[in-house]
Amino acid sequence: MTEKKILIIDDDQHLLLGLTAKLKAKGYRVICAADAISAITVARKEVPDLIILDLGLPAGDGFRVLERMRDLPDLVAIPVIVLSARDPADNKKRALDAGAVAFFQKPPDNHEFLGAIRLALGETVALSTFLKT
């Protein structure tokens, strides 16, 4: 089985660094993008298996990225997990409606977040992941 490829789109370099290390340790290949425009370019070039997307981005916000992806046949099927500091009350439904598979507010719970990634990648997930610890 080939390594799953995850694209992280976030303008916070420290988050990219930490999350990359975390996901690499879990055996994923990780690529990063720091703004909305390069995000689409990188995504089309790399065609990742999963995208982790921040909402507040330079050069257009995360919702623009989601909309753009829906219009692109090569990207439309890639699952997107939104990871944002924004209030879920205002943004969760909007993000899910725009095509995201999950919404996490920063900082995300470690177990839940990893569980959601595995779920989105179609990997078997232990039921205990869903029981909050």
Place this chain on the structure above:
Amino acid sequence: MTSQASRRVDASEYLSPATPILFPSDSGLLHESANMEVSPTLRAELLDFNAWSEILTTYGRTMRVAVALTDSQGQVLGKCHNAQPVWRLVRDAACGWGSGCPFCITTHVPCTAVADALRTGGAVMVRDQAGLTHVAVPLLLGKLRFGAIIAGQVFDRYPEPLLLRRVAKEFGVSAQRLWELAREQRPVSNAVLRASGDLLCALGHAFLRQRYGAILEAKLAETNGRFRLLVEGVRDHALFTMDPTGRVTGWNGGAERLLGYVEAEIMGQNFSCIFTREDIQNRVPEKQLQKALEEGRAEDEGWRVRGDRKQFWANVNITALEDAGITRGFAIIVHDVTERRKIATVLEEARQERECLQEKLLSHVSHELRTPLTAIYIFTTNLLDGVCGDLTPYQHEHLTFALDNVKQLKSMVSDLLDITRVETHKLTVEPQHLSLAKLIDDILSTCLTNAAVKNITLRSDVAPSLPFIWADPARVRQILINLIDNGIKFAPAGGNVTVATRPSPEDEGFLCLSVSDTGCGISSENREIVFDRLSQVRSTTEASRSGLGLGLFISRELVSRHGGRIWVESELGHGSIFYFTLPVFSLAKLCAHVLTAPNLEAGCVTFIAVDVAAVEGAVQADILLEIRQVLERCIRPGQDVLLPSMSDAEPVETFFIVACTDAKGFEVIASRIVRELLNFDSASKLKPVISSTTVLLAPGQFGEEQIDNVAARVEQLVQAHLLGKERLQ
């Protein structure tokens, strides 16, 4: 001398009252003044001697008598004489003759002529010791006694030559001349005096009335003028009057300025012209007059229209003018409060802006705090997960403490956001069917680490069979964790924190939860304020002071959003028990609006279970949410009900429907569900399995009991279905 001789005569012989001459009083005036109150000022004005002197002098000269005016007490207000120095001298020289009648030359009995005249209301004639007669006539207005006029024969002889000389000197005439004058003063005859009494009576009465009228008129004119000045002087209020039909009958300067009509053009117009077209269509003018008629007055604030069609925000006060139970019209005061309204609007806008800014600021702050917090969290968890290599137990311990603090910081940031939501009324709860026992176990295991650090025992004293509750699991978790963390914070090392449930008889339909600790307790005055914002009891030890003091405030808000209540029982030194109530899940309540008599006519209810499984792996949570929406479209709104998620494990894969239909109706619904789900999931990754059970209803009335029975049966079926699935797994 004659006078000396006359003094020797017994007074009673001479002081003989004559028959009173009664004259008819003016009945109109009498009526008018029957209840009249006359002020001392008016009284004095009425009897102002300067006004009377001309008429009295004329009378005296004509009749050759002396005349005096007295008040109702007989006090002389003034005297007129027709060449009567003799009389005057006699009177003035005779000091010690007693007060009262200026005419009587008596030594013993005081003259009662004035008093008698006032008492009887007629003229009274008296003859004194000197043999002279005088007549007193009363001055009456209705029942009011004002005073009297006395007319008397003039004494024509002078008894004291010495005094005569002195008087002559005073008057600048010779004694001889004075004596001659005195001798000419022949008293009028008694008959003439008597007849003139009648005349004097009428004269006095007429003059008094005339004077009264004149004074009143002057006063009225003055009042009118003053009132007019007052009304006209009111510039910032429109004052006007209307007849009972609403036509304008009076208009002041303020009305002209404020409403833009001059008096001439508005007189007789209906006052509805100052209302907006919309108000006129809604019959507001009529309604206001009606209200003023019924309640005496009507007040209103709203847009009114000026003559130039410009609108202004007016405060309008209508008062019904009533006279003896009959409405004579209305008085209206209109005040332009447009400015005040503008200020109020600006203030309100400023308040909203401030609130909005505050919300923005707080959500911005919490957003900005989250970014570095996330980095710390990720790096800490990376280290703990061994991403950067193995850790020594000592390093692991320290990093665990760091992580705990990051988590605490995270919950504080969430609290900050919740506070803004409370203030902007955006704090919402999404209740669902919830098993409390499982949730409490789960929460207790989360709090174990915290408790272990302080060597505090966490205990659960939860009843074995709890009813399901109708609450938002995330919020219940938030409330309980907050209360437990508080308990841990304030309990001494080695203490206990216990989560328990108990029936709550006073809160029907609610379950009561409690979190008790063995901490320092809360004093009675602090018990009142612990749920207030930013209240952290000051006396607590430094070590236990952490957090923002928002937890209990947010907990109270969350509990009340669920419809429950929260309170604390505590005693200083004996720990505290926090109680809160949450609504018990009631299928009957949920179904009540669809399980109505018309819906249940078929005599049965069909219970439908839709199991949705994915061909590969689990169905994702957000897909389940969309399936729920699809199913909601498949059922008949108002007739069927899609039950909330009844399973505790997430994600739920079974949906339950209670349909008010029989087996045939079920087939229709089932085929619709299959079709819709196929549309939704064109890739056919989902496999819906639909099953149904028909619940037959006992014939008869569809009352609350029947609905409860159906609900209980449905709940049984739900549990059986879930259990069956569990067994299958």
